[in-house]
Amino acid sequence: MNAPVKSFRPSRLSRREMLVVSAASAGGALLVGCSPASILAIGADDKFGPFGPFLKIAPDGIVTVVSKHIEFGQGSHAGLAALVAEELDADWDTLEVVQAPANAKVYENIGFGAQGTGGSSAIAHSWDQLRKVGAATRVMFVDAAAKRWNVPAGEIAVSKGVVSHSSGKSATFGDLVADAAKVKPPENPPLKDPRTYTLIGGDRVRRKDALAKSNGTARYTQDVHLPKMLTAMVAHAPRFGGKVRGFDASAARAVPGVVDVFQIPTGVAVVANDTWAARKGRDALKIDWNEDKAEKRGSDEILATFQGLASGRIAPSGDLKWQSFDTRGEASPPAGARIVEAAYDFPYLAHAAMEPMNCVAEIGGGQNKLTFGSQIPSIDQLNTAMIVGALPGSIKIETLFAGGSFGRRANFKSDYAAECVHIAKHVGGGRPVKLVWTREDDMTAGYYRPLVCHTVRVALGADGLPTHWRHRVVGQSIQKGSPTGTKGLDETAVEGAKGSPYLKATANVDGQAMLPEVGVPVLWWRSVGATHTAFVMEHTIDQLARAAGRDPVDYRRALYAKAGASRHRAVLDLAIEKAGPKAADGWTRGVAVHESFGSVVAQVAEVKLVDGAPRVGRVVTAIDCGVAISPDQIAAQMEGGTCFGLSAALYGRITLKDGVVEQKNFDTYRVLRMNEAPAVETYILPSANRPSGVGEPGTPVIAPAVANALLAMTGKPTLSLPFVKA
Amino acid sequence: MNTTLDINGKPIAVTAAPDTPLLWVLRDELLMTGTKYGCGIAQCGACTVHADGQAIRSCQTPIGSLAGVKITTIEGLGGAHPLQAAWVRLDVPQCGYCQSGQIMSAAALLARTPTPSDADIDAAMSRNLCRCGAYQRIRAAIKDAAGVAPAQA
Numbered sequence A: 001m002n003a004p005v006k007s008f009r010p011s012r013l014s015r016r017e018m019l020v021v022s023a024a025s026a027g028g029a030l031l032v033g034c035s036p037a038s039i040l041a042i043g044a045d046d047k048f049g050p051f052g053p054f055l056k057i058a059p060d061g062i063v064t065v066v067s068k069h070i071e072f073g074q075g076s077h078a079g080l081a082a083l084v085a086e087e088l089d090a091d092w093d094t095l096e097v098v099q100a101p102a103n104a105k106v107y108e109n110i111g112f113g114a115q116g117t118g119g120s121s122a123i124a125h126s127w128d129q130l131r132k133v134g135a136a137t138r139v140m141f142v143d144a145a146a147k148r149w150n151v152p153a154g155e156i157a158v159s160k161g162v163v164s165h166s167s168g169k170s171a172t173f174g175d176l177v178a179d180a181a182k183v184k185p186p187e188n189p190p191l192k193d194p195r196t197y198t199l200i201g202g203d204r205v206r207r208k209d210a211l212a213k214s215n216g217t218a219r220y221t222q223d224v225h226l227p228k229m230l231t232a233m234v235a236h237a238p239r240f241g242g243k244v245r246g247f248d249a250s251a252a253r254a255v256p257g258v259v260d261v262f263q264i265p266t267g268v269a270v271v272a273n274d275t276w277a278a279r280k281g282r283d284a285l286k287i288d289w290n291e292d293k294a295e296k297r298g299s300d301e302i303l304a305t306f307q308g309l310a311s312g313r314i315a316p317s318g319d320l321k322w323q324s325f326d327t328r329g330e331a332s333p334p335a336g337a338r339i340v341e342a343a344y345d346f347p348y349l350a351h352a353a354m355e356p357m358n359c360v361a362e363i364g365g366g367q368n369k370l371t372f373g374s375q376i377p378s379i380d381q382l383n384t385a386m387i388v389g390a391l392p393g394s395i396k397i398e399t400l401f402a403g404g405s406f407g408r409r410a411n412f413k414s415d416y417a418a419e420c421v422h423i424a425k426h427v428g429g430g431r432p433v434k435l436v437w438t439r440e441d442d443m444t445a446g447y448y449r450p451l452v453c454h455t456v457r458v459a460l461g462a463d464g465l466p467t468h469w470r471h472r473v474v475g476q477s478i479q480k481g482s483p484t485g486t487k488g489l490d491e492t493a494v495e496g497a498k499g500s501p502y503l504k505a506t507a508n509v510d511g512q513a514m515l516p517e518v519g520v521p522v523l524w525w526r527s528v529g530a531t532h533t534a535f536v537m538e539h540t541i542d543q544l545a546r547a548a549g550r551d552p553v554d555y556r557r558a559l560y561a562k563a564g565a566s567r568h569r570a571v572l573d574l575a576i577e578k579a580g581p582k583a584a585d586g587w588t589r590g591v592a593v594h595e596s597f598g599s600v601v602a603q604v605a606e607v608k609l610v611d612g613a614p615r616v617g618r619v620v621t622a623i624d625c626g627v628a629i630s631p632d633q634i635a636a637q638m639e640g641g642t643c644f645g646l647s648a649a650l651y652g653r654i655t656l657k658d659g660v661v662e663q664k665n666f667d668t669y670r671v672l673r674m675n676e677a678p679a680v681e682t683y684i685l686p687s688a689n690r691p692s693g694v695g696e697p698g699t700p701v702i703a704p705a706v707a708n709a710l711l712a713m714t715g716k717p718t719l720s721l722p723f724v725k726a
Numbered sequence B: 001m002n003t004t005l006d007i008n009g010k011p012i013a014v015t016a017a018p019d020t021p022l023l024w025v026l027r028d029e030l031l032m033t034g035t036k037y038g039c040g041i042a043q044c045g046a047c048t049v050h051a052d053g054q055a056i057r058s059c060q061t062p063i064g065s066l067a068g069v070k071i072t073t074i075e076g077l078g079g080a081h082p083l084q085a086a087w088v089r090l091d092v093p094q095c096g097y098c099q100s101g102q103i104m105s106a107a108a109l110l111a112r113t114p115t116p117s118d119a120d121i122d123a124a125m126s127r128n129l130c131r132c133g134a135y136q137r138i139r140a141a142i143k144d145a146a147g148v149a150p151a152q153a
Helices: A002-007 A015-024 A036-040 A076-088 A122-149 A173-180 A275-283 A299-311 A377-388 A415-427 A439-444 A530-548 A552-563 A566-579 A631-650 A702-714 B022-029 B082-089 B099-112 B118-125 B135-146
Strands: A055-057 A063-067 A096-099 A156-159 A162-165 A170-172 A230-235 A243-248 A258-264 A267-272 A286-290 A323-328 A338-346 A358-364 A367-372 A396-399 A433-436 A452-460 A466-475 A508-514 A588-596 A599-610 A613-624 A679-684 B003-007 B010-014 B048-051 B054-057 B070-072
Touching: A036 A377, A055 A122, A055 A173, A063 A076, A076 A096, A076 A122, A122 A156, A122 A162, A122 A173, A162 A173, A170 A173, A230 A275, A230 A415, A243 A258, A243 A267, A258 A275, A258 A415, A267 A275, A267 A415, A275 B022, A299 A338, A299 A452, A299 A466, A338 A530, A358 A377, A358 A415, A367 A377, A367 A415, A377 A396, A377 A415, A415 A433, A452 A530, A466 A530, A530 A552, A530 A588, A530 A631, A530 A702, A552 A566, A552 A588, A566 A588, A566 A599, A566 A613, A566 A679, A588 A702, A599 A702, A613 A631, A613 A702, A631 A679, A631 A702, A631 B135, B003 B022, B048 B099, B054 B099, B082 B099, B082 B135, B099 B118, B099 B135, B118 B135
Parallel strands: A063 A096, A230 A433, A367 A396, A466 A508, A613 A679, B003 B070
Antiparallel strands: A055 A063, A156 A162, A162 A170, A230 A267, A243 A286, A258 A267, A323 A508, A338 A452, A358 A367, A358 A433, A452 A466, A588 A599, A599 A613, B003 B010, B048 B054, B048 B070
């Protein structure tokens, strides 16, 4: 999600969205001079305590940090709290974290222009804001103590929630909170010298939710039970774009516990007293689908078309055009140059978060409220507002822990949430409705990582380094038609190829992308464009090094020197050093390096073949992510990100036959299991730079590292993922 | 029709039909939501509970088959189980959704095999999916709880 970080701006709201927002704001004139976040926040509660919207301090001195970002595994709650706690000198052990409500203005992601989580940006975009919150509040406590004790503020120290003076006087935050609340917060409080940090960068920034997530008490959408709540399931069309022509609900209505059956825009909803009744009711539905306008192509056909476009065998039709990236210099290498060519393809991928998508909505009866794992609350408010006809800011959202997302919950159509709103609106009266998607619903609902093809043709010079790099990318646009969509190239299709140090080190580049429309919905998927571009760039480099007769690590170093890519060089060197001189007996090493979300990750993976399939053992990881807030959480994200990338590389593939998704559950959509998990070691490059992303950059590097090990082992490149297609 | 189940040491009468999976009785009727729905076809392990000490998938276990069977859920593990302490010590959970099932599978393993080898852990835990990829820490936490030395890298 690099692009939305840069470009989610009000001007990108669609005409319909602007109409709704402006109508809801009682006249378009109100919009003049307002930021989009301000507009989206009209109708929102914005009363906060004396320490502002991000911080509460109770009379007992307990400090609570309010997280504007959802916690769905990435560790943001702890990381964000640490920024406040460090500058405040709060007691980390008793500190608590709660989830912010929806408020586009107050809880705006700086860089999105609205409230939302994505692009591995939570820490990076809160770095200044939350340190200031902590520092300003610390000043308020120091001033309150100075006044109470009649001593100079400069003689007062704060540590672990205790304010003290050299004379021996001391008071807790609790003792001082009433006085501190009366102090005017300074606008530009002094921030600590990083060398004096007691929390950031140490081992104490641990998860606050580990206990609740180990004893079953952590609350997810799936766990919401409210008085009079109904549970809903929806029958969806077998093919994308299918509509209901008619249906027979008589058998469904006869299922005990089924309360109602009705049509909604996305299918037929069954509402029942509990999940099992809803499921049985849905199974009993008879629906006549109108699939005249549905996507009926199979993934093999789509792949063949994309491959034809990428290779030039098929001429583009209609509006389809090549769009340039990084293009400069001559298009063609001189006759007789040494040429390396490769054509790659990547399948659709499901996110397959452990908690299937779900939502609770209460519509009508004086308020409109959603309770669920909302990743982009401002968009979910906007989509809800359009359905119910209310101010976006007036839509309450209680964001819960989500059982994973990996991009799936950051949906510009709020697909499953909007579906729940439609159902709850029909039920009416504010009666709570929980929409439950089964695993099959979740896996067949689309919003996949796009199917993508690349072709690469590289000419090598006398020194073996590239002189001409021709690159074609064909895949669906993720952002087209969304609020972040632009008329220009969808950056998420090429990020990671575009801007690559290898292209910077090449004098002549001809980069072009073509983004055909297909009826299969696509979406970001952990590390987005890098899921395929990192593979193409890193695996191509090993093929080039091989053609040049050079060691792939030294070959990279030569290119990084040419490109001025010092961070790439540093993480590569760190990973190589920590990996030690050679692989364990029977294992072969592969190396890959990739920059995404502002961070650079290098991996050395040890691979062997077991029954013809790659098995990954030790993976040495080095990351430069700027200042490391929590080294342990960074390591957790490298471990998890590597598993997520490896799972897809080994097995991940959604296929369609005649437009129908063939994988419906984990029996056919194979994912990585415990016995296949690598042992990831994480080393963090010391840095004084601002923090950059951590949640996603660990994902895209493992697949090319494994492919490079296989190349070293067998001499054959891997041109199509997943590795295991059986 | 009422069925009486033995859950976490207590007899509990439930009204769900006998063909209803235990998972949905726990979650929707008894509001014991620590046991999670992940796949419904015994492929992911999120719904793992113990039946007479064995790890089973509650999504595929109709309550009609559980007469006289002692059922233990994550709520019945007590909160201070050595595995739960190890899970917190090593910050195992990420999104956390699979962890009740992971811990129940691990608890059944340790009850049977107090000092498990890596192969024992693989065999017992490979039916529990974790999409966040916390596998490495799950393995380390099981060994930590069992007092087994971590494997050499």
